Amino acid sequence: MSFVKAAWPRALRSQEWFGGTGKNAIMHRSWMKNQGLPADTFDGRPIIGICNTWSELTPCNAHLRDIAERVKRGVYEAGGFPVEFPVFSCGESTLRPTAMMFRNLAAMDAEESIRANPIDGVVLLAGCDKTTPSLMMGAASVDIPAIVVSGGPMLNGKWRGKDVGSGTAIWQFSEMVKSGEMTLEEFMDAEQGMARSAGSCMTMGTASTMASMAEALGMTLPGNAAIPAVDARRRVLAQMSGRRIVDMVKDDLKPSDVLTRQAFENAIRVNGAIGGSTNAVLHLLALAGRIGIDLTLDDWDRLGRDVPTILNLQPSGKHLMEEFYYAGGLPVVMRAVGDLGLLHKDALAVTGAPIWDGVKDVVNYDDDVILPPEKALTKSGGIAVLTGNLAPKGAVLKPSAASEHLMVHRGRAVVFDSIEDYHARVNDEALDIDASCIMVLKYCGPKGYPGMAEVGNMGLPAKVLKTGVKDMIRISDARMSGTAYGTVILHTAPEAADGGPLAIVETGDFIEVDVPARRLTLDLPQAEIDRRLAAWVSPVPKPVGGYAELYVSRVTQADQGADLDFLVGCRGSAVTRDSH
Structure with a gap:
């Protein structure tokens, strides 16, 4: 199906703040105008939030300020007014005790920032592992028009004439040092070439997996997942996403329209086809809980079991994200999944059209990177869910790895x-x-x-x-x-x-x-x-005080996505009181 456009203009959420001649409206507008905004800025055009996880402490996201500027261009071109705002940034490489502890805090930050501010739609700028699910979780709980723009993967790592994958090489080389196959000096030398550009891990780590999941869910424009962070086409996609969010506001196309059960089933199968991270299990379970979809570990096992892993990418295979993009990226994988009869082709995407429309005509430019199904890395990919007296509620394993x-x-x-x-x-x-x-x-x-x-x-x-x-x-x-x-x-x-x-x-x-x-x-x-x-x-010992105490007292178990129990569900966008 295609999304049926609503009439325009329609009532905008931001006009509850900026519309009219009352004291409060004048107060809201006048303070915003201290930034040098023309008088007609708030005349009824959609206000687009740019939710940015930029942080120099999150190196995968340290280039997102530039991406935000490209989004702004697109918003302006489509007749909207962009406003950028920061939220908590979960940096996997540096945050202690672990970034996963703060995914739910970041989701809460995003949710409350989106709901409490005068915005009609939001562009979610994500990159590092937990920033993608946290922003989607927060946006789903508010349910105003939203689109994801990923920061993209780094260029291939290089060392002594060979490609090395960020993260994966660390695990490989550290084991080689222990076994005597590599010297410590060689390991230290290899460090210099592992992360040589802006972007997230260029293996199929959690960052690339979750960018792929966002695309497979229909929450991004086609091709979002694999474009390298420093490729000019990443900026083009950001600008086009800025244009698209304005039309999404006009159409009132919300996460609840896109994040359907069909969308989650598509994502689970695509995860099997790419050999995606086991972390996707937790994040999609949590996201489904926010939007009201009853997703379980059984769904992960059942839907992924018959999906061949066709992406020959580290850590399951040999290539890296650059080659994946040059081969055609995630649309090629999705087309292959669809050709196997395993994709809900009519699931709606943020494009306003069925997700199949964005992938049906793509071409595989390298069948050593994106393999034919008959040459799959494993015939039964996906995530295996094991149960028994050691794991009554389940445990997971990634067969392709x-x-x-x-x-x-x-x-x-x-x-x-x-x-x-x-x-x-x-x-x-x-x-x-x-x-x-x-x-x-x-x-x-x-x-x-x-x-x-x-x-x-x-x-x-x-x-x-x-x-x-x-x-x-x-x-x-x-x-x-x-x-x-x-x-x-x-x-x-x-x-x-x-x-x-x-x-x-x-x-x-x-x-x-x-x-x-x-x-x-x-x-x-x-x-x-x-x-x-x-x-x-x-x-x-139980933590005393602060977020750690809140987290431990209210976090759900892994089979439910490890969300905080009181954050599950969609609370909507309504703000009923104006303190002024």
Whole structure:
């Protein structure tokens, strides 16, 4: 279907502030005019907010001021008036204890800023991992016209004549240092070429995944996800998005019109096709909760199971985001998914047209980057959701980044009671561990870390790496960077700090993993599990005061997206009182 345009002009939300000759309207207009605005600025043209996550402490987003200027050009050209405003910026690379702890704070900041201010539509400028879901979550809870513009990925990393992927290379090279395959001096030298331009990670990490999810949901113009940050075409897309948001306001095209169940099903399948980050599971579950769509882990497993991973991109494959863009970008992947009969072609996009209209005529310019389905990296991509007595509410694994020989495995658990315990013992030669063991990390979930840090992809012990082993099964209630890889089982729910069965696993217990059967089993009699749970006392201290206390007391579990429980739902855009 196509979106039916409303009559124009129509009543604008901003006119509740700026319209008329009353004292309050004059007050609102006059103060805005101290910025040198003409008298007719507020004569009924749409006011467009530019919600900017620019920050020099978020290096992936440090170029967004320039992107904002390009958006403004488009807004002006279409007859709107742009106003830029900042919101909390979650920088994955620097923020402690973890950016995920602050995703919900950033979403709250975006929501309240959008609702409380006199804007008719909003352009969401995002880049680094959590900034994309946080802005979409906040905008969904207000539900005024909104469009996403991503900052784009960095240019390919370069080192000694080879392409290196930001993030992924760090995991690879650090393991090579431990195994003796690379010197520390070489690792330090490689650092200089990993991040050589503005933008986010150029692997299919969480930033690129969430840019792709925004596009697959229909919340961006076609092609948004892959254009490099420094490519002139990124600025063109920003300008065109500025034009488009004005028309969206005229049409009253809102997130609730775009973020339908069909849109989420499209995104889940596209995530499987690109080998997207497991973090997308949490973010889309949370976003669906904001807009009122009943999305579950079962949907993730069911919808992604039959989707082949056709994007040959690190960490699952070999290429980087530059090559992905030159090959045709996400529209080519979406067309392939559609040609397989796995895309809801009539799902509405922010273009005002069915999402299929933006991808049906695209061409794949490099079939070594975007593979034909018959040459897929894995025939069953997506996200595998495992359940059992170790994860009653589910745990997730990314098959495209895992090792085939470990998909069915029974191993002895080697347990680390915290990330500090892991760091203290993992490279101890006395640690009783071999390649057949299963590494288990506790108390790193939403409440336990707090914030559910990206520590689930535990590096292997040096003595195991030196034997030539490259992968082992790892299980935790933590997350994993989208740039990482390996047979890593994550998001175990309920988490250990919430009394989940993970809390009572002991070194020496045996665990059975059966990915094809979607089972994760602690090989103990139920009576012994019950005995241990009854005796369990949480070792995790509760934060006192500040946002940390609020977060831990109200955060939901991973299977619900780890949102704050009181933020779930769409509260709308109404502001009923004027303090003036």
